[in-house]
Amino acid sequence: MKEGWEAVIGLEVHAQLNTDSKIFCACSTQFGQEPNENTCPVCLGLPGALPVLNREAVSNAGKAALALNLHINEESIFARKNYFYPDLPKGYQISQYDKPFSEHGAVEILTSERDEGGRPTEWQLKRFRITRAHIEEDAGKSVHDLGDPSKSHVNLNRAGTPLLEIVSEPDFRTSWEAYDYVGFLRRTLQYIGVCDGNMEEGNLRCDANVSVRPAGQEKLGTRAEIKNVNSLRFLQKAIDYEIDRQISLIEAGGVIVQETRLWNEKEGKTYTMRSKEDAHDYRYFPEPDLPPLEVSSEWVETLKAELPELPEARRQRFMREYELNADEAFTLTGERALAEYFETAANAAQNHRAAANWILSELLRELKNAEIDISACKISAADLGGLIRLIDDKTISGKIAKDVFADMFATGKAPGDIVKEKGLVQITDTGAIEKIVDEVIAANPKPVENYRAGKTALMGFFVGQVLKASGGKANPAAVNEILKQKLDG
Amino acid sequence: MPITQTEVEKIARLANLELTPDETQLFSEQLAAIVEYVDQLNELDTSAVKAWQPASAGNVQTSHATRPDLTEPSLGHEKALAQAPDHDEGHFLVPRVIGG
Known part of the structure; x- marks a missing residue:
């Protein structure tokens, strides 16, 4: 990073929770089906359909929360996050807002900057705070480049897949810290069996909020959110690109606008996607179709006991x-x-x-x-x-x-x-080795002469010959010793 | 409580609605009247009432408010698409949206 500047990075990770059925309905979460095959009135958002919470998704979220040292709230509330997009059929996403499933976590992980060859330079134990981890449903998938260019294609198989959104504090100062943290999250979630963690398949997705400020300044700069990074390495590169872009822009007298930017791997650049809507524009309100989620301390203890x-x-x-x-x-x-x-x-x-x-x-x-x-x-x-x-x-x-x-x-x-x-058993029997040594000496009169004349570097040659003659089975230490005796003696 | 025309325009934008200036004027008056009406509820002392009364919640593992992780047959894409105004290759078709 350029001297005199500091970057401030916060990360939002969406982890798909391993379940057989969707979060609010009994449709399968299996991938690779015909488009829209795994859909029902609930995940299609048809009028009158009501969501019922999958308790396995809650167990998985609970294990993840415990592994990340988050406090699990005894009561959490589902909320509707309202926005318009064709892959969100209800017109709102069921998420959690002011009373999330879990909050106030922190992790201590080893992290290191990397040299130019990508090798870690010095591992250090650092602490990163996690603001919250809440339960929500995934949206469907829109495809924009199939057939008719004036149309978008919508597949709702993924709509209603259970997600855990893990939101960090803006505690990261470099792209490698972010890389190590997301890598840590992925390993942890895989370890406890709650998420497959495959970033390429969108099983684990990461958005980064990046801002820069002059070193020593307390006030945060305006941030940009980077989306569309589907590997750890892309995340690291996208953050570095964004830090440089913001510093150059400010140094040239420009102003950072709060916006969402997409990472384009081919070009190694981020691009403006849309200006960021403020949180209140989502018009969150409590989901009236779901009662508050209540968990007991006994249940939390059971989960703790199950963690590896x-x-x-x-x-x-x-x-x-x-x-x-x-x-x-x-x-x-x-x-x-x-x-x-x-x-x-x-x-x-x-x-x-x-x-x-x-x-x-x-x-x-x-x-x-x-x-x-x-x-x-x-x-x-x-x-x-x-x-x-x-x-x-x-x-x-x-x-x-x-x-x-x-x-x-x-x-x-x-x-x-x-x-x-x-028949690979090593020959340690000195008699057998002696016999081979004698044969090798007999077969190589010239090198023997040279050796005895002072060319002791030829020892390696003799050892090699003996090992070769034994099919690699002679014990090298014994061969060395016997050769020395015979040649020197 | 007055609702400004700017607020109405913002709400309209969030709700994907196009309003004429006359409508904006009309709705700002109507919305103000509705909010004022609902505001009467603020006269009640609700400090002892929970924001949300659980009907059948309770322990997540046993409550009727949750379900076990079992799958049931879905509608399938043919039924799912049957009432869609437009579809193609198993997908719902909508006017093109840009970005993600």
């Missing part, structure tokens, strides 16, 4: 317990399944350093190449631990282990079985 260990807590525990650095712990806790895989493998291996190394280098690379998820990985965590034990107890060498690993990845066989089947 949260990713940030687990990341910090991994750093402590398994002596991982922040980046390693971050990767290994990125997905709940991966974190559990690591812990199982580390325990089975009784060597958590090696388990971390194998997963972070070999396993993740292979998964990426094969384009599969950890849950579809053929190597069980226990078997990976078993492979590490085979190395540690010197049954196989580290080099052979890589071949066994490749075999395991392809077939899902246990490491012990592969080693037995292929």
